[in-house]
């Protein structure tokens with residue numbers, strides 16, 4: 719079954735300026751995939767999820783997804799967390815850049831990591847390994863998936879920064895974004911106060 723609910727572009731853009739830590743804290747510290755890390759020092763991003771569920775180590779579905787994905791969307795791939803075979807490399811990253819994809823979030827491994835940094839598409843994954851992918855399927859597109867233990871539905875808002883990934887469900891997005899702004903203001907107050915502390919205060 720496919721569930722597609724779309725967040726408004728304004729809300730999605732609004733989240734790009736919010737740290738993933740604050741987003742997590744603003745939704746009871748849920749919605750934060752574990753084990754996926756930025757593969758290079760990319761800029762923060764936010765976009766809607768285009769999901770792929772694939773057999774571990776097989777990227778046929780990723781190629782099919784890149785023919786359908788829209789500019790600004792985030793390709794979210796449930797590869798079952800398999801780390802022994804890369805699901806993408808520089809060629810897939812080149813394709814993603816051409817399609818103006820906001821980022822690639824891979825619950826699996828990648829390769830060609832140096833070239834990917836040059837290409838400039840943010841990529842989050844579990845591991846780097848030279849072994850390449852099979853290209854046989856099976857796969858499903860635009861279906862609910864799990865990445866790093868978090869369910870991602872097509873159209874969920876995906877945010878990434880140096881700390882990792884946050885997932886926001888569109889029906890809660892406006893409320894979560896408002897809570898994020900409150901928390902940012904509160905943290906700024908605490909930060910200012912702590913800066914004034916002297917030893918033994």
Ligand SMILES: O=C([O-])CC(=O)C(=O)O
Nearest residue numbers: 806807808809810850851
């Ligand atoms: O062979 C593949 O599909 C993965 C890869 O190395 C690339 O995308 O450059």
Ligand SMILES: [Mg+2]
Nearest residue numbers: 807808809830
């Ligand atoms: Mg390659």
